Amino acid sequence: xxxxxxxxxxLVYGANSASAQPQTASNPPTRVPVTIALVEQLxxxxxxxxxxxxxxxxxxxxxxxxxxxxxxxxxxxxxxLLTARSVAGDTAESPATIRVRPRSDEGRAHRQFPWIxxxxxxxxxxxxxxIRGVGNARAVVIWLPPQRARAxx
Amino acid sequence: MLxxxxxxxxxxxAVLPRxxxxxxTYETSVAGSGYEDMVVGEAxxxxxxxxxxxxxxQYYGVEFEDxxxxxxxxxxxxxxxxxxxNWYYAYPMRNVVSNDGRARWDNAEIQVHxxxxxxxxxxxxxxxxxxAAGQLVELCEDDWRIDVRREDGDDESDGSRLGSSRYNPYAxxxxxxxxxCEEDNDGGGGGAGGTQYYPGDHTGGETVTWEGxxxxxxxxxxxxxxxVEYVCIDVWVEGVxxxxxxxxxxxxx
Numbered sequence: 001x002x003x004x005x006x007x008x009x010x011l012v013y014g015a016n017s018a019s020a021q022p023q024t025a026s027n028p029p030t031r032v033p034v035t036i037a038l039v040e041q042l043x044x045x046x047x048x049x050x051x052x053x054x055x056x057x058x059x060x061x062x063x064x065x066x067x068x069x070x071x072x073x074x075x076x077x078x079x080x081l082l083t084a085r086s087v088a089g090d091t092a093e094s095p096a097t098i099r100v101r102p103r104s105d106e107g108r109a110h111r112q113f114p115w116i117x118x119x120x121x122x123x124x125x126x127x128x129x130x131i132r133g134v135g136n137a138r139a140v141v142i143w144l145p146p147q148r149a150r151a152x153x
Numbered sequence: 154m155l156x157x158x159x160x161x162x163x164x165x166x167a168v169l170p171r172x173x174x175x176x177x178t179y180e181t182s183v184a185g186s187g188y189e190d191m192v193v194g195e196a197x198x199x200x201x202x203x204x205x206x207x208x209x210x211q212y213y214g215v216e217f218e219d220x221x222x223x224x225x226x227x228x229x230x231x232x233x234x235x236x237x238x239n240w241y242y243a244y245p246m247r248n249v250v251s252n253d254g255r256a257r258w259d260n261a262e263i264q265v266h267x268x269x270x271x272x273x274x275x276x277x278x279x280x281x282x283x284x285a286a287g288q289l290v291e292l293c294e295d296d297w298r299i300d301v302r303r304e305d306g307d308d309e310s311d312g313s314r315l316g317s318s319r320y321n322p323y324a325x326x327x328x329x330x331x332x333x334c335e336e337d338n339d340g341g342g343g344g345a346g347g348t349q350y351y352p353g354d355h356t357g358g359e360t361v362t363w364e365g366x367x368x369x370x371x372x373x374x375x376x377x378x379x380x381v382e383y384v385c386i387d388v389w390v391e392g393v394x395x396x397x398x399x400x401x402x403x404x405x406x
Binding site: 030080083098103114145 | 384
């Protein structure tokens with residue numbers, strides 16, 4: 001009888017302890033990733049960089065830059081992706097290869113993101129790795145604030 | 154009959170859900186507890202402990218104003234034995250950032266009621282949080298400089314805007330729930346919306362509508378550097394080439 005009572009008490013305590021275990025251990029990221037890759041040759045001419053927006057790939061957004069791209073071009077590419085995300089969503093609904101260009105042919109001085117030099121340096125030193133749909137390339141992943149979430153608030 | 158009653162009681166206790174709100178209970182045997190004089194069913198206040206670990210209430214910590222905070226607690230009093238109703242302050246940091254990074258509990262304090270209950274074969278030790286004090290601060294992205302530690306160091310971030318040198322592009326999250334404060338700490342901000350902007354205009358931190366270049370009242374990722382530009386997005390069409398998809402206004406840095 002005592003053993004049964006102790007067993008039941010143990011079951012009560014054990015059940016309560018188990019219910020206190022967390023369902024998840026970490027918070028989901030609040031930013032949206034983008035892979036930046038340096039390639040020997042861009043897939044399509046007519047743009048200093050190309051943005052791949054994919055749906056069925058783990059790396060949804062990929063910025064392709066030529067191997068000799070500088071930090072300024074990288075900054076412009078990131079800015080272009082932010083623009084695309086603000087218009088079409090942080091995740092693309094359909095795959096597309098896009099570029100963003102000023103309507104006017106007149107160039108405008110853009111201030112580089114202060115942190116872009118760091119990313120550019122890391123990109124230059126990154127090891128080659130396979131990227132689906134692209135091939136082997138030096139690549140890094142950075143995280144950008146969501147764009148459409150702000151617009152919808 | 155008595156055995157059946159006891160068995161039924163124990164079975165009922167086994168299925169009763171334990172409240173997870175501000176209560177902590179653990180059990181010890183009666184023998185050697187120092188409370189052998191207690192009768193079954195008796196409740197008694199006991200001195201509180203000097204400190205508690207962050208998970209003494211729940212695995213995620215202590216709840217304060219709908220946020221969860223994981224921190225250790227130290228008694229505000231150091232004269233022993235401590236009272237049964239005792240106040241504690243957060244330790245080691247008095248200001249604690251919530252588990253999700255969205256809020257900060259300044260001067261975090263809790264009051265704990267310590268008591269025991271003589272059950273049939275065990276002593277139940279209760280540590281109930283009965284009050285809390287402090288101020289809740291909703292965090293914005295620029296609050297990165299608060300010296301707090303998160304259990305999940307993977308999400309450590311400088312939490313700044315894109316146009317700031319403090320922005321960490323490798324961080325998956327920022328400190329705050331929203332990437333941008335409703336009120337711009339740099340003096341600019343979303344604004345009321347409705348202003349018509351043209352390419353080259355500074356918006357003071359406001360985004361513009363894609364179609365018309367009208368201020369949205371939303372906060373731009375570029376902060377005070379936000380400047381209106383008219384751009385086009387082209388898509389590559391196989392066999393055709395670059396095809397204009399849409400043109401509109403945007404803010405760039």
